[in-house]
Amino acid sequence: MKMGRVIGSVVATRKDPSLEGVKLLVVENLTLDLKAEGGYVVAVDAVGAGSKEVVLYASGSSARQTSTTKDRPVDAVIMAILDSFEAHGKTVRLA
Amino acid sequence: MKMGRVIGSVVATRKDPSLEGVKLLVVENLTLDLKAEGGYVVAVDAVGAGSKEVVLYASGSSARQTSTTKDRPVDAVIMAILDSFEAHGKTVRLA
Amino acid sequence: MKMGRVIGSVVATRKDPSLEGVKLLVVENLTLDLKAEGGYVVAVDAVGAGSKEVVLYASGSSARQTSTTKDRPVDAVIMAILDSFEAHGKTVRLA
Amino acid sequence: MKMGRVIGSVVATRKDPSLEGVKLLVVENLTLDLKAEGGYVVAVDAVGAGSKEVVLYASGSSARQTSTTKDRPVDAVIMAILDSFEAHGKTVRLA
Amino acid sequence: MKMGRVIGSVVATRKDPSLEGVKLLVVENLTLDLKAEGGYVVAVDAVGAGSKEVVLYASGSSARQTSTTKDRPVDAVIMAILDSFEAHGKTVRLA
Incomplete structure (x- = not known):
């Protein structure tokens, strides 16, 4: 995992149907x-x-292991x- | 995911049979x-x-999770x- | 996928048995x-x-999705x- | 795998439920x-x-192959x- | 895959039980x-x-496709x- 900071979000109405209701955030690496x-x-x-929180994110197939x-x-x-940390x-x- | 811009496409007639009818676009990272x-x-x-639209793309095994x-x-x-965004x-x- | 050019090949007689008969090419990124x-x-x-053809290659687990x-x-x-392209x-x- | 040194740890109370009880360490690449x-x-x-031990870590889906x-x-x-080594x-x- | 040269090995007695008997080599990219x-x-x-042999190695989930x-x-x-090659x-x- 990498540490990152939430710095924004994206809006997309045209997308794969499975993404309906999923929140997509922009994270800068720290x-x-x-x-x-x-x-x-x-x-x-x-x-x-x-916004601005410091988070951990996982990449690759591991990113699909949440509900x-x-x-x-x-x-x-x-x-x-x-x-x-x-x-x-x-x-x-941080909190 | 990464943000990218569609800047072109590729044409291939010799390819794995499963790729028949699949559209392959060239995306530059933004x-x-x-x-x-x-x-x-x-x-x-x-x-x-x-062409020229700003998109999100997913990589790796996650790229196989669409129909x-x-x-x-x-x-x-x-x-x-x-x-x-x-x-x-x-x-x-963008739209 | 990435675009690459076939610039060579490798020969290996000592290898995992499942690789028998598989052709391994050297591709430089373009x-x-x-x-x-x-x-x-x-x-x-x-x-x-x-040799010298311009190809697309896929990486990771996706590379195992051909026969x-x-x-x-x-x-x-x-x-x-x-x-x-x-x-x-x-x-x-290119062809 | 890569060699790294354990240089710290992270604390997160808000997290995916499956991460309860999992120890998350900060490792710098060596x-x-x-x-x-x-x-x-x-x-x-x-x-x-x-802390400070030299370890091996595996990435990607391979990281999910332990109990x-x-x-x-x-x-x-x-x-x-x-x-x-x-x-x-x-x-x-090292030990 | 990438070409690399075997330049060493690592010894670890404390490890995931499934790694018992597995030989871990240090490979430098070529x-x-x-x-x-x-x-x-x-x-x-x-x-x-x-030692010193030139090898191919595969990464990611593909690395788990041998016995x-x-x-x-x-x-x-x-x-x-x-x-x-x-x-x-x-x-x-090389041989």
Whole structure:
């Protein structure tokens, strides 16, 4: 998984029928210093993530292992919203 | 998923039999400023995307989760055409 | 999928038994200007591609969705030989 | 698989229900000289890895092939803790 | 698949139980000039590859399609040892 920040969303009325009602968020990749890493992904929200929250997303077939995404043509899912993380002995609180 | 723009198509008469009738489009990757990111992908069109439209595509096994692509040897599918998106508080209308 | 050019082949007598009789080609990645992009892949040939032909290849589990590659330990397959493609309004004939 | 070093962990109370009780570690990628390669991944711990240990992690659908990760929306798993490795004729002991 | 050279191995006693008896080799990626490309992977050996041999490895779910790797949490497998390869009209013998 990668850490990312929710920075937006997309709207699409013409889409695969299985995507009806699925929320698609724009997530920018983050470094461990919470800086934008330079890339982004559009991911399905499976956990009710809000704007600017720091999340984890899973990619590939693993992105279809939630009840929201099962059997759908999606390759990225937000599966956790971070409360905090620790890296190199430093704890960062997010919630 | 990634955002891309449809910039062309490919024609192949010699191909795996399962690809008969499948439309293959050339999609260039876009940044969130709608600039070409520098890469491209050839993706199956599952939603009737037109030239120059901004689309979402899914990669990997997830690309086989539409009725158009099921069980076929394809690793990218256009599964949505964007009406608009919002990033960093700015909304961009596309349709 | 990515566009590539067949530039060679590999010979291996010591290999997984399921690969007996499978043709393995060296494919260099191409830009949309048909220039070498800088990387290569060794892919199974499922369509009878010849030397220097411009092809499409699929990667990952999708590479196992042809009769040639089913259930085999291969992660790239040539599934189409291009006749032509169009990009940014310019048509390029290849066959 | 890639070699990495465990450098931290993440805490998330809002997450996909299937992730309850799963330990998520921050792993930085290592070169063969055991230097940070510049990227990181958040991976499920399937083997009881401790802080600063050098581990192997598997990505993609393979990350779901342990009893800890089966059917869960996770795309990286720590599946081994290294005792030593040998590269270019030099042995490095880690445990 | 990618071409690589076996440059070492790893030893891990603490690991997922399904990895008992599996040989894990360090493979550096090769260019078509047989130069190190700058990356490496730790791959399961399914074909009895020896030190310094030039091999092909498959990644992702395809890495689990050998009898050695089936259902195991591994994302790369050596599935062939090269005798020779040809690229741009030049043949390179390896065995």
